[in-house]
Amino acid sequence: EQELTKLIERTPNSKKRWEEASTHLSSGVASSYQLIEPYPISIERGHGPRIWDVDGHEYIDYMNGFGAMIQGHSNPVIGEAIAERFPLGTHFGAPSGDAAIVAKELGRRFGLPKWRFTNSGSESTMDAIRIARAMTGRDTVMKIFGSYHGHHDAVMVSVGSAGMDDPEIRGTRDNYASISYGGGIPQSIVDMTVAVPFNDAEAMERRIEELANEGRKPACVIMEAAMMNLGVVFPLPGYLEKVREITRKHGIVLIFDEVKTGLLIAAGGATEKFGVTPDILTISKALAGGLPSGAVGMTEEASKLVESGEVNQVGTYNGNPLTIAAARANLFEVLTDDAYAHLAHLNDRILAGCNEVIAKYDLIAHTVGIGAKGCIVFSDTPVTDYESYFVSAEAMELTTALTTLAWLFNVNRGVFMAPGREEEWTLSVTHGDAEVDRYVEVFDELAAALRA
Ligand code: PLP
Numbered sequence: 001e002q003e004l005t006k007l008i009e010r011t012p013n014s015k016k017r018w019e020e021a022s023t024h025l026s027s028g029v030a031s032s033y034q035l036i037e038p039y040p041i042s043i044e045r046g047h048g049p050r051i052w053d054v055d056g057h058e059y060i061d062y063m064n065g066f067g068a069m070i071q072g073h074s075n076p077v078i079g080e081a082i083a084e085r086f087p088l089g090t091h092f093g094a095p096s097g098d099a100a101i102v103a104k105e106l107g108r109r110f111g112l113p114k115w116r117f118t119n120s121g122s123e124s125t126m127d128a129i130r131i132a133r134a135m136t137g138r139d140t141v142m143k144i145f146g147s148y149h150g151h152h153d154a155v156m157v158s159v160g161s162a163g164m165d166d167p168e169i170r171g172t173r174d175n176y177a178s179i180s181y182g183g184g185i186p187q188s189i190v191d192m193t194v195a196v197p198f199n200d201a202e203a204m205e206r207r208i209e210e211l212a213n214e215g216r217k218p219a220c221v222i223m224e225a226a227m228m229n230l231g232v233v234f235p236l237p238g239y240l241e242k243v244r245e246i247t248r249k250h251g252i253v254l255i256f257d258e259v260k261t262g263l264l265i266a267a268g269g270a271t272e273k274f275g276v277t278p279d280i281l282t283i284s285k286a287l288a289g290g291l292p293s294g295a296v297g298m299t300e301e302a303s304k305l306v307e308s309g310e311v312n313q314v315g316t317y318n319g320n321p322l323t324i325a326a327a328r329a330n331l332f333e334v335l336t337d338d339a340y341a342h343l344a345h346l347n348d349r350i351l352a353g354c355n356e357v358i359a360k361y362d363l364i365a366h367t368v369g370i371g372a373k374g375c376i377v378f379s380d381t382p383v384t385d386y387e388s389y390f391v392s393a394e395a396m397e398l399t400t401a402l403t404t405l406a407w408l409f410n411v412n413r414g415v416f417m418a419p420g421r422e423e424e425w426t427l428s429v430t431h432g433d434a435e436v437d438r439y440v441e442v443f444d445e446l447a448a449a450l451r452a
Helices: 002-010 012-021 076-088 097-110 121-136 187-191 201-213 239-249 269-274 300-307 321-334 337-360 386-390 393-412 433-451
Strands: 043-047 050-053 058-061 114-118 140-144 193-196 218-223 253-257 280-283 294-298 366-370 373-377
Touching (some): 002 012, 058 433, 097 114, 097 269, 097 280, 097 294, 097 321, 114 300, 121 218, 121 253, 121 280, 121 294, 121 300, 140 201, 201 239, 218 239, 239 253, 253 269, 269 280, 337 366, 337 373, 337 433, 393 433
Parallel strands (some): 140 218, 218 253, 253 280
Antiparallel strands (some): 043 050, 050 058, 114 294, 280 294, 366 373
């Protein structure tokens, strides 16, 4: 309550702007994910690792545009690329030479030969699933229970859907219910998407066999190699290799959704980090220096369906020259090997600092991190899948309360993050030791307050 009062006292202009915006914008925001309690903090500008709100407060940004701003705000390299492109025209709907250069670089990083561009993560996963369905002539989509792949119908199923926390509604690990994530999604589409637990290849194979017996074998398995929407959840040793083996054996297209992992955990994302290559791969965040962008990587076999026109992979703004100019500068000049080494150093430092605080105050908490991403989990249960994330209604209530308190505590002390246990911090290449140490310092203050 104290921290909430403090936030409200500090941010009257954010509140005012949100109230005024509500007249013309539904609930005062451009996307429902921007709507937070008690109201969204309105951001005026950003530079490097810092942002400033409409009340003039400065923050170190650990939210970084939901993981898109790994190159830091108003990065001059990206700015120059955009400024150079603008006078030449920003959009033609015809090929620009740079698109092939960016595609070649993505191929080098992620190990897939053919690419197409989109404008978001959702468009990328939508296209990936369509290609997989066309490749197999099947309709069923298999995903991981609790994972998020964007806002199109096929994947708005068993995400953080109402009822998932209730074992009566969600069913068992071997037979999860397909639960719609919000209204407006036809039940027939929801039923076409089947979810299985993360880190359990045997359960995946059993479900595939059951579905095959019912005459609805999946077209694809779409998954994050490391889950990034329940905090950070690592694949257990051997799991991804087993998934690769099972999908190959059953003729199912394996899609790695690298919208969060790709470009954020390594130069070549999870594919590089864990050494398993899918048939189709999606990226988006961190691709074009904060401009809306996305890409789909494919094998030659998958690409043939696009090339033959059997699958229409289209979009007015796909490969937009402005976006592609930003992506080119970002990939070749900003997200270099040195940049990833710097991010790894920063993440090691922040994780070690937080672990020291946890030990010092004997907190029931642990940390998980990789590349530019990481989080503190207010629980002593290691998270390996949705069920261990959820633990129990009581434990969930406590961890949610602690996460919310940590968020308020951070914001009131100039550390900006997305609220919610499912989100992680995102470091940028412009963060340094001082920024990271400030995060740890505020966490120490929180721990002291909790122990007091
Ligand atoms: N896939 C993953 C793993 C994501 O985390 C997200 C967004 O957070 C998406 C897809 C959807 O991306 P977008 O919001 O750009 O449509």
